[in-house]
Amino acid sequence: MNRPVALTPGEPAGIGPDLAVMLAQQTREHELVVIADPALLTTRAALLALPLTLQEYVPGSLTPSRAAGVLSVLPVTLRAPVICGQLDARNAAYVLETLDKAVDGCVSGHFAAMVTAPLHKGVINDAGIAFTGHTEYLAERLDSDPVMMLAADTPSGPLRVALATTHLPLSKVAETLTATVIERTLRVLHTDLQIRFGITHPRILVAGLNPHAGESGHMGREEIDIIEPALDALRAEGLQLIGPLPADTLFTLQHLKGADAVMAMFHDQGLPVLKYAGFGNAINITLGLPIIRTSVDHGTALDKAGTGDIDNGSLNAALALANELITTDTTNTASTHT
Secondary structure, X not given: OEOOEEEEOOOOOOOHHHHHHHHOOOOOOOOEEEEEOHHHHHHHHHHHOOOOEEEEOOOOOOOOOOOOOEEEEEEOOOOOOOEOOEOOHHHHHHHHHHHHHHHHHHHHOOOOEEEEOOOOHHHHHHOOOOOOOHHHHHHHHOOOOOEEEEEEEEOOEEEEEEEOOOOOOHHHHHHHOOHHHHHHHHHHHHHHHHHOOOOOOOEEEEEOOOHHHHOOXXXXXXXXXXXXXXXXXXXXXXXXXXXXXXXXXXXXXXXXOOOOEEEEOOHHHHHHHHHHHHOOOXXXXXXXXXXXXXXXXXXXXXXXXXXXXXXXXXXXXHHHHHHHHHHHOOOOHHHOEO
16 A cells, blocks of 8 residues: 555644545545544544544554545644643653654655654643754754755745754854855755755755845855855865845845755755745745655744644645655655555
């Protein structure tokens, strides 16, 4: 049978369980397994007044149903009762267990990919667990050095934005941004554009760190001392890199035309533009991992949990891309049949 995609619903008091229940209402193109507490999904379906039939998933013994109204579930037990919109640190361990089961299933070959709904970083830290995000957690679990990239279909075409640094305070970005970090990020981005997206010769735009890309050193020397030497070294290896470019003009159609991706230097340099242009269908992809992982582009929306007033467009897009990568990724053995 085809290997299914694993879905983790994230924070149980947020909209992740709602998204899973809503997803169950449509016929799916690929087998899917939701890793969650079955009682949580049943309760949320009742709140949303949506029909739901659950099947327990046992790896290798059952082909997950694609039928509308039916979900296959790999059970994980909540640590505390869930009230929509109310965080409870006791369930932090539950959230991480769902991630661990998804990762383990991908590594063992039971799952072809994992798709993640939003979790709440703060409540996990409140539970005494150091946690900065999905990307960093997966990096540690898989002994990898991944790159965060968001992608969206925009009115002017596809837009992909990768990040040299991720969940850092702005005060720490400059000291973290070394030539090694830049070169590693661009190599991962270049390689994954080739092997996962099928782009033979990727053309990548690179943002500067400072306003006006440093204005020839008058607004900072990171471009001169760090970024430009790193780009020159990679160009000598054959990478097509344009930059460093001022971030305030990089995202204009003139520059983006013909580009396959952008590398921004920090989280809020590139992602606000991408989310403005494609929010609701944007996708988070973790590059540089030995597994395929995509995610939604939004947060837990605690105030909307259980109301039905949500849009599952980003989750649908994340699943669609995961299925596409399963097929196109030349290194992914999970695209074969078992």
